[in-house]
Amino acid sequence: MPAKVVVVGSLNMDLVTRAQRLPRAGETLHGESFATVSGGKGANQAVASARLGAQVSMIGCVGEDAYGEQLRAALQAEQIDCQALTSVEGSSGVALIVVDDNSQNAIVIVAGANGLLTPDVVAGFDTVLMAADVIICQLEVPMQTVGYVLTRGRELGKTVILNPAPATSPLPADWYSSIDYLIPNESEASALSGLPVDSLESAELAASRLIAAGAGKVIITLGPQGSLFASGQSVEHFPAPKVKAVDTTAAGDTFVGGFAAALASGKSEAEAIRFGQVAAALSVTRAGAQPSIPSLSDVQAFKAS
Ligand code: RIB
Numbered sequence: 001m002p003a004k005v006v007v008v009g010s011l012n013m014d015l016v017t018r019a020q021r022l023p024r025a026g027e028t029l030h031g032e033s034f035a036t037v038s039g040g041k042g043a044n045q046a047v048a049s050a051r052l053g054a055q056v057s058m059i060g061c062v063g064e065d066a067y068g069e070q071l072r073a074a075l076q077a078e079q080i081d082c083q084a085l086t087s088v089e090g091s092s093g094v095a096l097i098v099v100d101d102n103s104q105n106a107i108v109i110v111a112g113a114n115g116l117l118t119p120d121v122v123a124g125f126d127t128v129l130m131a132a133d134v135i136i137c138q139l140e141v142p143m144q145t146v147g148y149v150l151t152r153g154r155e156l157g158k159t160v161i162l163n164p165a166p167a168t169s170p171l172p173a174d175w176y177s178s179i180d181y182l183i184p185n186e187s188e189a190s191a192l193s194g195l196p197v198d199s200l201e202s203a204e205l206a207a208s209r210l211i212a213a214g215a216g217k218v219i220i221t222l223g224p225q226g227s228l229f230a231s232g233q234s235v236e237h238f239p240a241p242k243v244k245a246v247d248t249t250a251a252g253d254t255f256v257g258g259f260a261a262a263l264a265s266g267k268s269e270a271e272a273i274r275f276g277q278v279a280a281a282l283s284v285t286r287a288g289a290q291p292s293i294p295s296l297s298d299v300q301a302f303k304a305s
Contacts, residue, residue, distance in 0.1 A: 003264030005054040005257075006132035008122060008149045009042020010114040010140030011075075011085075012093040013067040014249070014289050021100045031098075038074035039289030040093055040114070041138040041165055044250045048257025049136075050078040051295045052279055054264055057081040057128050060141070061113040061121065063092035068113065074290060084125035088116045093140070103245040103284065109140060109166075117141040119148035126152070133264040134159045136256060139167055150178035159263065163256045167191045176214030181263075183256055184210075189220045203228045204235050219273065221255055221280075223248070227273055238273050241281040241302070250289040255280040257293070278302050 017031035042060055050056040058080050062068035064087050071092060075082055091112040099105045122129075122145060129135060135153040137146050137160075146162070153160040154177070161181045164171060167188040176182075182192075190197040193206035197220065207218040207230035220228045226240040259276035267275065278299050286292035294302075 002053060002055040003261065003266070004057070004131055004133045005046075005049040005136065005260050005264055006057045006059065006128055006134070007042050007046040007049065007136045008059040008117075008141070008145070009045065009136070009138045010040040010093055010111075011038075011043040011060050011062055011071040012040035012095040012109060012114070012140075013037075013071060014039035014095045014097050016097045016099065016249075016288065018099050022098055022104070022106045035288065037288040037291060038071055039095055039250065040071070041140050041163065041253050043071060043075060044253035044289050044293065045136055045138070045163070045257040045260070046075060046080050047078050047290045048254045048279065048293045049261040050080050051293055052258045052261040052275075052299065053296050054261035055081075057084060057131070059084040059117070059122055059125050059128060061086045061088050061117045063088060063090050063113040065092055067092035067094070081128075084128045086117075086121055088113045090116075097249060099247050099249065099287075103247050105247070105249050111140065114141050117145050119145050122149060122152075129153065129158070130156060132158050134161060134260045136161045136163065136260050138163045138165050140165075143172070147172060147175060150175050154178035161256065161260055163252065164188050164192060165252060170194065173213065176210075180216040181219060181259075182210055182215040182217070183219045183221065183259070185221045185252055186223070200225065200228060200237055204230065207235065217269070219259070221252055227255075227277060229269065229273055231269075236270070238270075238277060240277055243281045243285050245284040247287045247292065248284050250292055251280045251284045253289070254283040254293050258299070275299065
């Protein structure tokens, strides 16, 4: 039976434009293209886990609007269990995304329905949490909901992953003891630790501070520099596979979903990190959030090549 991953988090409709460069404050630029693409960190991680071999349930909220229907249909098309996806009055979450010619992006999110994923809503789906091998959360839903899921995941004895994205400030101190794997990128690791993170050495310092705060293990994703894994006993650098980047949107989500799927299926931490890295590398070679996420056979073919 496939391993079971439960994602508690956001769904956004991404309104994506490509432009030569990102606009400066007060500036208007001509875009080169426009697309609406299913996204949101929670939904992207759910899709990544499902395409990469896990059985996935999503706990989240969509609006009672056309985007809500599309976001739900996108998950159902991946055979993701949506019994805990609640439709609420109002608009679905949206993300305004500009991608530049260097494949970098800038994103503004408007929470919409994601803001209505309260602890009470999640508590109503406790049987879904109970069925999980691995639970994943991010920070695009209310903080008290994330805190609730971490605590409940720990009570239930589940493996709990927090991808603290987006993060601009430290996490509540009492969250750390409920987190098995904390997976920030460089800027999030910096916001959480209060240290600059711009090199392997500085990432190692930040990771040890986050472990001292109580996190079980820390994986800092460093884009083309790979990932730094700190277990509390040792630190290891995993270089990233080299690819030609087209769009980095959802690369972090693909790593998290792939890592979770691999870990839940019984792979070692090192194998799960390498698996997530290959999946993330493949995702940056394609445009968009969910359309860019590779399948298990894509990852296997890349590893064999
Ligand atoms: O991580 C990428 C995601 O961030 C996008 O899909 C967008 O919706 C924002 O949530």
